[in-house]
Amino acid sequence: MHGDLPGSPTTWQAIRDVMMRRIRTRAYTPGSLIPNEAELAAEFGCARATVNRALQDLAASGFLDRRRKAGTRVMEAPRRKATLDIPLIRNEVEARGQDYEYRPLLREIAPPPGPVAARLHLSGGETMLHVQSLHLADGAPHMFEDRWIVVDTVPAITGADLTRLSPNEWLVRESPYTHGTMEFQAVAAGAAAGPLACAPTAPVLSILRITWMHEAAITHVQEYFTPAFRLGLEL
Amino acid sequence: MHGDLPGSPTTWQAIRDVMMRRIRTRAYTPGSLIPNEAELAAEFGCARATVNRALQDLAASGFLDRRRKAGTRVMEAPRRKATLDIPLIRNEVEARGQDYEYRPLLREIAPPPGPVAARLHLSGGETMLHVQSLHLADGAPHMFEDRWIVVDTVPAITGADLTRLSPNEWLVRESPYTHGTMEFQAVAAGAAAGPLACAPTAPVLSILRITWMHEAAITHVQEYFTPAFRLGLEL
DNA sequence: GAAAATAATATGTCTGCACATAATATTCCT
DNA sequence: AGGAATATTATGTGCAGACATATTATTTTC
Numbered sequence: 001m002h003g004d005l006p007g008s009p010t011t012w013q014a015i016r017d018v019m020m021r022r023i024r025t026r027a028y029t030p031g032s033l034i035p036n037e038a039e040l041a042a043e044f045g046c047a048r049a050t051v052n053r054a055l056q057d058l059a060a061s062g063f064l065d066r067r068r069k070a071g072t073r074v075m076e077a078p079r080r081k082a083t084l085d086i087p088l089i090r091n092e093v094e095a096r097g098q099d100y101e102y103r104p105l106l107r108e109i110a111p112p113p114g115p116v117a118a119r120l121h122l123s124g125g126e127t128m129l130h131v132q133s134l135h136l137a138d139g140a141p142h143m144f145e146d147r148w149i150v151v152d153t154v155p156a157i158t159g160a161d162l163t164r165l166s167p168n169e170w171l172v173r174e175s176p177y178t179h180g181t182m183e184f185q186a187v188a189a190g191a192a193a194g195p196l197a198c199a200p201t202a203p204v205l206s207i208l209r210i211t212w213m214h215e216a217a218i219t220h221v222q223e224y225f226t227p228a229f230r231l232g233l234e235l
Numbered sequence: 236m237h238g239d240l241p242g243s244p245t246t247w248q249a250i251r252d253v254m255m256r257r258i259r260t261r262a263y264t265p266g267s268l269i270p271n272e273a274e275l276a277a278e279f280g281c282a283r284a285t286v287n288r289a290l291q292d293l294a295a296s297g298f299l300d301r302r303r304k305a306g307t308r309v310m311e312a313p314r315r316k317a318t319l320d321i322p323l324i325r326n327e328v329e330a331r332g333q334d335y336e337y338r339p340l341l342r343e344i345a346p347p348p349g350p351v352a353a354r355l356h357l358s359g360g361e362t363m364l365h366v367q368s369l370h371l372a373d374g375a376p377h378m379f380e381d382r383w384i385v386v387d388t389v390p391a392i393t394g395a396d397l398t399r400l401s402p403n404e405w406l407v408r409e410s411p412y413t414h415g416t417m418e419f420q421a422v423a424a425g426a427a428a429g430p431l432a433c434a435p436t437a438p439v440l441s442i443l444r445i446t447w448m449h450e451a452a453i454t455h456v457q458e459y460f461t462p463a464f465r466l467g468l469e470l
Numbered sequence: 471g472a473a474a475a476t477a478a479t480a481t482g483t484c485t486g487c488a489c490a491t492a493a494t495a496t497t498c499c500t
Numbered sequence: 501a502g503g504a505a506t507a508t509t510a511t512g513t514g515c516a517g518a519c520a521t522a523t524t525a526t527t528t529t530c
Contacts, residue, residue, distance in 0.1 A: 011483070024411045036510060047485050052511075068511045069493040176259045180470040186421035186438040186462070203421040203438030211470070227421070235415040235446070246513070271480055282515050287481075303481045304523035 010046040012053035018044075019054060023063055023074055030076045034064075037072075088169055089135045089143060098137040102166045105195065106132040109151075109158075112220075116148050119210060120217035127151045129158065131167050134195045142229070144195040147221045153213055168221070171211075177218055180211035184231075192224035202227045245281040251289035253279075258298055258309055265311045269299075272307075323404055324370045324378060333372040337401045340430065341367040344386075344393075347455075351383050354445060355452035362386045364393065366402050369430045379430040379459045388451045403456070406446075412453055415446035419466075427459035437462045 022028050034040075037055065041048040055072060058064045066072045093100040108130050111117075117124040129149040135142050147167055149157050154175050162170065186203050193200040207223045225231075257263050269275075272290065276283040290307060293299045301307045328335040345365050346352075352359040364384040370377050382402055384392050389410050397405065421438050428435040442458045460466075 024413065026411065030408075038510085047487095048511095049486085049513090050484065052513090053483090056512090066511065067493075068491065069495095069509055071510060173265070176261070177470075178259065182468050182470060184419060184440060184466040185464065186440040186460075188438050201436065203423050205419060205421040205440075209470075225421075229420065231419040233417050235412075235417060235444075273480085283481095284483090284516085285514065287483085288513090291482085301481065302523075303521065304479055304525095306480060 010044055010050060012050050012057070015040075015044055015046070015051060016054035016057050019058060020063065023058075028074050030074050033071045033073050088172065089166070090169065093135070093137045093142060096137070099139065101136040101139065102164070103134045103136065104131070104163055105134055106130070107162065112148055116220050120148075120150065120220055122150070122217065131162060132195075133162075133166060135166070140226070141196045141198075142226055144192045144224045145221055146192075146224075147219060149219045150217050153216045153218050167219075171219060175213070175218060177211040178214050180209060183208040187224075189224065189227070196224060196226050198227050205229055205231065245279055245285060247285050247288035247292070250275075250279055250281070250286060251292050254289060254293060255298065258293075263309050265309050268306050268308050323407065324401070325404065328370070328372040328377060331372070334374065336371040336374065337399075338369045338371065339366070339398055340369055341365070342397060347383055351455050355383075355385065355455055357385070357452065366397060367430075368397075368401060370401070375461070376431045376433075377461055377464070379427045380456055381427075381459075382454060382456045384454045385452050388448055388453050402454075406454060410448070410453060412446040413449050415444060418443040422459075424459065424462070431459060431461050433462050440464055440466065 019028075019034075028034050035043070037048045037051045040051045040055075044051065055064060055066065059066045059072075063075055064072050065075050090100045090102070109127060110130050112120065112122055112124060112126060112128050114124065116122075116128075117126075129151055131147045131149070132145065133147075134144050145168075149167065149171075151158060154171070156174060157167075157170070160167075160170050160174075185206055185208075187206045189196055189198050189200050189202045189204045192204065193202065196204065198204070204227050205225045207221075207225075209219075209221045209223070211218045254263075254269075263269050270278070272283045272286045275286045275290075279286065290299060290301065294301045294307075298310055299307050300310050325335045325337070343365050344362060347355065347357055347359060347361060347363050349359065351357075351363075352361075364386055366382045366384070367380065368382075369379050380403075384402065384406075386393060389406070391409060392402070392405070395402075395405050395409075420441055420443075422441045424431055424433050424435050424437045424439045427439065428437065431439065433439070439462050440460045442456075442460075444454075444456045444458070446453045
């Protein structure tokens, strides 16, 4: 069982990688107990704290399940988590080497429509900033966004210049959020067909995103991507 | 600047949470340097290693940028990464309190079509297992999957009983993967319309997933969800 | 004045030790 | 036998000290 570390430096990352390999290759099978920290420390020739750091990392990534006294076991269904970073549209477009352009289409103060108010836990009488805008890549429509912002939560938004900076970029910079939700679905382009220059029946990927500052809703955005768009991510 | 910890226990998580709050509330502004580890250790009245553990966690989460000698600064655009766990369809359905059912539709040995071969870096002459199946929730169609499996990479699959266990569940149990990719897009139901019992023009969410064992492709799956489906996740 | 050598600094990490905490195993008592 | 008290065990976390490493700042050299 020895021979995995050829006398190499015993950093906690190195130990994590060896353990990861053992999990992947099923040297440790799903559901089984792995040796305890003291034994592993002896095997790797390092301090127990170093093993502990490595195993904590794997547990945080969902590959191990650790419980005091019960020991450490390999997770049955290694809940593969895809980490999908949510880049600013600008960065996403520019990362592909394309030119980014932002075009504001509408800006008004209005009360929220029923579904928006409901999702944000509002009564419906609040003052909200309603913004529609189009994001372009190399001059072609890329994404149309329909956004509602709760003015009470982010008062400074009313004074923001949203002609050059997109509301999302402004919010990211000026208004941190504590949590939020996202929903992906496929819809017919419908009202977004005009700005996206596609057929109203064309299937488009739509993302609904809602963010919160503690119990106060910040914003509600529905994004409609151009029909050809594919959202890719690594596992 | 003191008074954040009322003499409470100084665990690294507590320190992380205090620092997180300072970032969120802009006590530390984006782009700015925060005090170094020694200073923070003095402030919190703990060892430097404890502060280090806390800051490493925040850096791993993307809130801080740390560099030797340069110090630690708050990330300009806290790249929020949504972690989307990829549950087995069975678990996803059952988590909603619905009955899960799996129905195999097709099973054949065939060479891969061009696009599949290209994405898996195959020549096109390989033996592959082609499987189509339908996943149902409470008796209604939920997802249709069209899967190609590289027999050379997973020889045992040819002997697997896929009439009761879905190929995905079999693969998760028997064949670990090293990495993979996912792509989301909106498409017209098309050929999936039959199994999903919807119009061929209905917009459906489609996920393309490819997994690898080192350089060898394992499987290529195209999943088509029922039109009403929304994929939700937390930020 | 430009390039090279040197110093200073902040983070990265390991070690050995101590004690805390949670969960299980064992013993003891009635 | 049943239940409560106690011991045992594996992980969780803290501490102080030491050295490694990357990067920037400073000084020296030609």
